[in-house]
Amino acid sequence: MDLEIVFSDVDGTLLNSEHKMLDGTKYAIQKLHEKDIPFVIISARSPSGIYPILEENGFSCPIICYSGALILDENKNTVYSSGFNREIAEKVISFIEKENFDCCWNLYSGDNWIVKDKSDERVITEENIVKTEAARGSVESLSIDAKIGKILCICNPEKTDEIEDKIKKSFPDLSVVKSFHTMIEIMAPGITKGSAVLELCRLWNIDVKRAAAFGDNFNDVEMLEVVGFPFLMENAPDELKQRFKTITDSNNDEGIYKALVKIGAI
Structure with missing residues (x-):
């Protein structure tokens, strides 16, 4: 063939x-x-x-x-x-925190992995799987012109579908997809x-x-x-x-x- x-x-x-x-x-x-x-x-x-x-x-x-x-x-x-800018990332993370979703957010830009709480068991588990470490920080940790590759939400598996649906409805222009029963990936449009x-x-x-x-x-x-x-x-x-x-x-x-x-x- x-x-x-x-x-x-x-x-x-x-x-x-x-x-x-x-x-x-x-x-x-x-x-x-x-x-x-x-x-x-x-x-x-x-x-x-x-x-x-x-x-x-x-x-x-x-x-x-x-x-x-x-x-x-x-x-x-x-x-x-490709990616989205820091302003959009701030809006997405603000929405996630305001809604008090049962998840932890992970921000990726270039090869930087930023999380709010490094002691979160979900972050520790992910670190062990991918064999690299996250850094504690926020969107403001990145330069103003940084390009964000994705935001990852690691969720309570019983809440993943609900969280995915709400993020999709609030940010219809972004690419939002479930990649695992506990994970939602948020990327730039298309x-x-x-x-x-x-x-x-x-x-x-x-x-x-x-x-x-x-x-x-x-x-x-x-x-x-x-x-x-x-x-x-x-x-x-x-x-x-x-x-x-x-x-x-x-x-x-x-x-x-x-x-x-x-x-x-x-």
């Missing part, structure tokens, strides 16, 4: 439930590299939340961060960057993983219909919709399984490796 590029989400997709990469996945990435087929990590994470994965597993590749707001090539050069896939394929003159993508959650939907070879992980929510026909095995059962073998890519 004429596969030209492969995109993969991280949590629940590239990594198993213990946040490790399986041997078959590593083998698949190596084989893609040998065929000069780019493998691109695409995640809601920041750069510093992705690079430890590459270091731990001994390879480099382009990365797409903040669900599409920032694209870096394999040499860590910025290929594309920013999705799908928009980033289209942008990178355009820049590299790649036919998006010859792209494969792997994902497991709601913030992967746009990406899976635009590529020619979309694969939803078995561990995805049932709602998404009703929308996509090509379902591969779970992130704990070599879903990426098996799908690439099945379509003859490796």
Whole structure:
């Protein structure tokens, strides 16, 4: 088959439930590299939340961060960057705090991760998962011309849908999406993983219909919709399984490796 590029989400997709990469996945990435087929990590994470994965597993590749707001090539050069300004970030965070949502907000700009309370257990858990540390601060900690990649809300799972709905209604121009049962990502207008896939394929003159993508959650939907070879992980929510026909095995059962073998890519 004429596969030209492969995109993969991280949590629940590239990594198993213990946040490790399986041997078959590593083998698949190596084989893609040998065929000069780019493998691109695409995640809601920041750069510093992705690079430890590459270091731990001994390879480099382009990365797409903040669900599409920032694209870096394999040499860590910025290929594309988008975001919203500090004024909008202030309005969003003020709204979150005024509504007294059962969540903690996380602000990302460049590779800065700012939180209000570093002792919050939800922040500590996230730090342990992504293997990087947040800094205590506020929107005012950033320069006036800073570009915000995203605001992340880590929520009480019983309140996530309600919080997402209220943020969407109050900020209809922003891109707001649930990425996990406890997480809501807030980005600039039009920013999705799908928009980033289209942008990178355009820049590299790649036919998006010859792209494969792997994902497991709601913030992967746009990406899976635009590529020619979309694969939803078995561990995805049932709602998404009703929308996509090509379902591969779970992130704990070599879903990426098996799908690439099945379509003859490796």
